[in-house]
Structures are given as C-alpha cells and as structure tokens.
Amino acid sequence: MALPIYATTGQRIWHYTYLAFCVFVLFFLVAPLVAVIPLSFTSSPFLNFTPEMLALDPDAFSVRWYKALFGICDAVDDSASTMCHNKWMTGAGRSLYYAVCSTLLATFLGTLAALGLSNQHMPAKRAIMALMISPLIVPLIITAAGMAFFFARVNLSNTDAGIILAYTILGMPFVVITVTSTLVGFDRSLMRAGANLGGTPTYNFFKIQMPLIAPGMISGALFAFITAFDEIVIILFIGGPDQHTLPRQMWSGIRQEISPTILSAATILVLFSVLLLTTLELLRRRSERIRGITPH
Amino acid sequence: MSSENALVRFVDIQKSYDGEALVVKNLNLDVAKGEFLTMLGPSGSGKTTCLMMLAGFEPATHGEIFLNEHPINRVPPHKRGIGMVFQNYALFPHMTVAENLAFPLEVRHMDKSEREQRVKRALDMVQLGKFGDPRPAQLSGGQAQRVAVARSLVFDPDLVLMDEPLGALDKNLREQMQYEIKHIHENLGLTVVYVTHDQSEALTMSNRIAVFDDGIIQQCDPPPVLYEEPNNAFVAGFIGENNRFVGKVTEDSGDTVKVEIEAGAVVVAKKVNVEGVGSRSTLSLRPERVTVDPEAGSLPNIFSGKAEELIYLGDHIRTRFTVLGHDDFIVKIPNSAAHARLKEGDTVNIGWNAEDCRALDPSD
Secondary structure, three states: OOOOOOOOHHHHHHHHHHHHHHHHHHHHHHHHHHHHHHHOOEOOOOOOOOHHHHOOOHHHEOOHHHHHHOOOOOOOOOOOHHHOOOHHHHHHHHHHHHHHHHHHHHHHHHHHHHHHHOOOOOOOHHHHHHHHHHHHHOOHHHHHHHHHHHHHHOOOOOOHHHHHHHHHHHHHHHHHHHHHHHHHOOOOHHHHHHHHOOOOHHHHHHHHHHHHHHHHHHHHHHHHHHHHHOOOHHHHHHOOOOOOOHHHHHHHHHHHOOOOHHHHHHHHHHHHHHHHHHHHHHHHHHHHHHOOOOOO | OOHHHEEEEEEEEEEOOOOOOOOEEEEEEEEEOOOEEEEEOOOOOOHHHHHHHHHOOOOOOEEEEEEOOEEOOOOOHHHOOOEEEOOOOOOOOOOOHHHHHHHHHHHOOOOHHHHHHHHHHHHHHOOOOOOOOOOHHHOOHHHHHHHHHHHHHOOOOOEEEEEOOOOOOOHHHHHHHHHHHHHHHHHHOOEEEEEEOOHHHHHHHOOEEEEEEOOEEEEEEOHHHHHHOOOOHHHHHHOOOOEEEEEEEEEEOOOEEEEEEEOOEEEEEEEOOOOOOOOEEEEEEOHHHOEEOOOOOOOOEEEEEEEEEEEEOOOEEEEEEEEOOEEEEEEEEEOOOOOOOOOOOOEEEEEEOOOOEEEEOOOO
C-alpha cells in the first residue's frame, strides 16, 4: 500500500506509524512460536537459553528431546529416562484419531445444516443458527461441565464415542459458518439448470453444488480439525485414562516434569500446522483457478 | 388453434406466492408444436412465473399444465425433459464447455462416443465448434450465451424455454443472436417458449406473442396483428409507439364511433373495444399512420396542429405536434422529397383515417 504522491507530512507520519504498529503486532504474534523452535534443540534439560546456546556452541544443541518425543531411548541418557516412554506418540495417535473422526462428522453435519439454513423457506432460521454456533460463544468450561454431567448420564463419559461427539459439537459451528458464507455466493439457478437438464437433486448436489462449495467445506473442516486436535478443557472433564491425547500429555508434562520434550512437540505441531495451511491454501487457489476466479 | 396439436396447454392456471395476491390470474394458453411463442410484458406481469411453472420450478396454485396431453403438475423438473436457457446462462463454472454440454447426456447414461458426437454437433450448431475446452469464466458474454443455447438443445428436447436469454448482451450482438435463435428454431422444428420484456425482440422472433400484464394475457396474436390491431389500450401502448386521446363516445354507427375529445373536437375511429354511446374510450393511433397537410376532405379526421419539436433520425423525421390540446402527439414524417419540410412553430393540418385510429377501453 503505497502513499499517494499528494500525501501531506502528517499523513506520511501517520502512515509510517501505522506500518510500525502492524510490524509489532505481527512480531508479537509470531515471536513466541519462533522462540520455541531453537529452544527445542537444547541439550540441557531446562526451558531456557543457556549462554552456550547463545554463543552457538555445537555441544549446546542436540536432538535428544526429539528422540524422547518419538520414544527413541538413549541408553546413556538417564536424566531424561522418566520421559523415555511412548506417551507422546500414543497421545498424538489418540488426538489424530479423535480429530479426524470428529472433523468428518462435523463437516458432514455442518454442511447439511448450512444447506438447510440457507434455504429461503427455512423457518426460525436465526434461532437455529444461533443455537448451532453457541458452542463458539458459550465459555468452553461451561460446555465442558455440561457435557461432563450429561455424558455421565448417558454412559458416554470416558469413551471414545463421547469424545468424538463432543469434538463434533465444537467443530460444527466452524463448518456451518464457512459453508453458509460460501452458499451466499452460490448461484441457485445452477441447481435449477441441473434439474432442468435431468439430474436428480442428489446427483446435482454431488456434481454441481459440492464442488463449488468445497472451499468452504475444507476451511471449515480445517478449523474443526485444529480445534479437536489441540483441545484440552473438554478432555479433562470427560476423558478417562484411556483417552490420553497429545494436549493432555503436554498438560501433564508441563505440570509434572518440565522438560524440553514439550518444546519439540510444539515445534512439530507448528510445522504440521504450517504444512496443513499451505496445502489447503494451494488447494483453494487451484479450485478458484479452475472456476475462473483470479486468486487474491 | 385446435388443442390436438398443442404441445403445451395451460388450463385455468393461477399462481400465488403468498396465498393472497394472484401473480397469474386464470391463464389459458395453448402452444402448438413447432411454434415460437413469446411471453411479453413488463416486470411483475407474471410471464416469468408462467415459464417457471412450465419448467417445474414453481408449483401452480390452481389449474393444470399439460405437456403432450400429459398433466405435469406432479412431475418434478428433472423428469420433464424440457430444455431451458436461463437469464444468467447458469453454466456450471467448474466444468469446461464440453462437460457442461455433456451433463444432460451423462444423466441419461449415454455412452461416451455418442456423447462426444452430440456435444460436437451442438457446438457446431451455435458456431462454437472449437470451444469445447475453456471454462465458462473464460468466455465472452456472447459465447456463454451460445453455450447456454447449445446445452439446452444437446439432449434433443421437443420444447425449449428461454428466460430473457439476451438481456445481458449489447445491442448488435443481441440482434445477431435473435436471428440465430430464430434460425435454430426453424431448422430443428423446435417448440420455443420465450420470455422477454423487449418488444422488438418479441416482434423479430415470434410466431405468436402473448402480452402479459397484471397476471392476465391481454392479447395473444402473431406480431403483425398485435401491432396493427391491438385489442386494448395496454397492448396498444406496450407494443410500439402510439398517440392516444381519451374522450367520450357520442355516436355509435356499428363499425366506427365518434369520440368527443374536447369541446367541439370529434374524432372518427374504428370501434374495437368500447361499450357504446356515453362511455369513455382511449383512442390509439400509430405515429406512422398520420398524414401531414392532407387534401381537405380526403380523410375523416383533419385537425390543425402546431409543430413543437423536430428530431432528425435519418430515414424519418420525428415531429412532436400540439393537437386537440395534447402536446405529445408524435408523427413520423418519412424523409422523402414528396413530404413537406416543416419548421418548429409551423401550424399545419394533419389527418388520419378512421381505420387507423382504434377506439379502445378507457384504460385508466
């Protein structure tokens, strides 16, 4: 955003103040994430930068915390032997399992809900929409407490099914919102054209509507996935010993045994998120290019 | 027209969206096989609603629509087998042109070689033989329009509906497409129901035009009849230009009536749609049927008029007169040597035949 040639001195000063402000905001957003990455390669068992690390001494760096994370034990390494177990990997596996299942369910149900809510003949549209997105607005702790009581009644506490359902409820609002906003730009006459050309409503949905609202479905699914993958409050309320997810492992790790393993886990999660977002952005651009919309 | 060769029949159709106001009031209309019928009318007149009911997107509130003598009220749109060109073309943006055209063929489980053959034939028909690969967003408006026409024809429907398909095109392209659609209609022997609010488009293309207003067909006739013999004041005003006077019928002599416009000024007009002596009537007269400076006694209606404004339009000069207290009386004077050259402010006699001046309903 360049300044116009006729900008006054006051406008110039304001413009550069504004730019500096933006840089600071971005810095404070990204800095904590970036700081974690070098720290995770420390060879000391403490969560701070040692003078050796700052002097870039090669001995100050190691991948021992990554080994601990992936359950590869060093025979000589006894200081971290308590960390040398597979809880991280099983936790990651659990988290992935819950996140994938609940994302699929949330995307399916959320898309259906969005389709129904954008039908012009749908009664009580606003009320239903508000109810649908309430898990986003109601404090998580309240939702979690409510679920804990309710799930205990219906024998869903401490079960995988219970966790998946709970995460579906948390993830669905994202799908409803993103798909609804994609449907605003969806030309309804395309469905009429499909019907006119002989396609049944179901056929037309899969052939015409779904490919066109897919970007909304995908970004909703992404939010639902991230929400489920790093969820900690609900799992503490309704999860049993068998539902030991990655966030739960980080939670207990940081309370019981502060070790840089948590940093290596964080680094891997950051990389994972960046990869996921990049892939999805590329997919989104591709689908827009296919539809003839110039990327922006 | 007998109802035996009617492809489409609307019988006592009524349509209301809110359960109170009727958008379409008791429509009865037959469309013959092979006919090009245009539904013409201002927006909100019910013409598009009729088309949507025929396509199956809107249910009729009352009455029955027959297609090939079969009632179709309970047939869903995807089983009607009617082709349609949508107002905004409704091409599928994520498919190429060829995939768009193949869509109705895939739905019908046609095998691949026949599909390709038909897609090619349909593209050739609209002169887009080499345009199978691009996606709709890469096409110009005119090309997209042709693709939409090709897609509506590719599965060989008997009946094709067109909902203001040329509205988004510029004037030259629109005229060219009018002829192309007309030729396709003639060559394939299709039945077309066409909706437009553009009267020149309707006059150019149609076998018959149904003029809609206020949910009622005001008149349904071939273009020349509609233009030259409008049945009521709305049709006279909607199709082409007309000069109108409102007055009171003073004498009824069967074929003609005398209508008093203002004190002392009586116009002799053809009796079309008036009730009789004492009732009010709107007189309608086409601007090209007025003679300037006629010989005295040669026409039954001769009045003195003052030329207020002349607009030079090349082939004719559009002249606005003040006649009988109306200052918006338009006369089209052909640009030929035989005709008088007027100047603004000239006062001349102008006159017209009783035949050309139609006495219609009072309208307002």
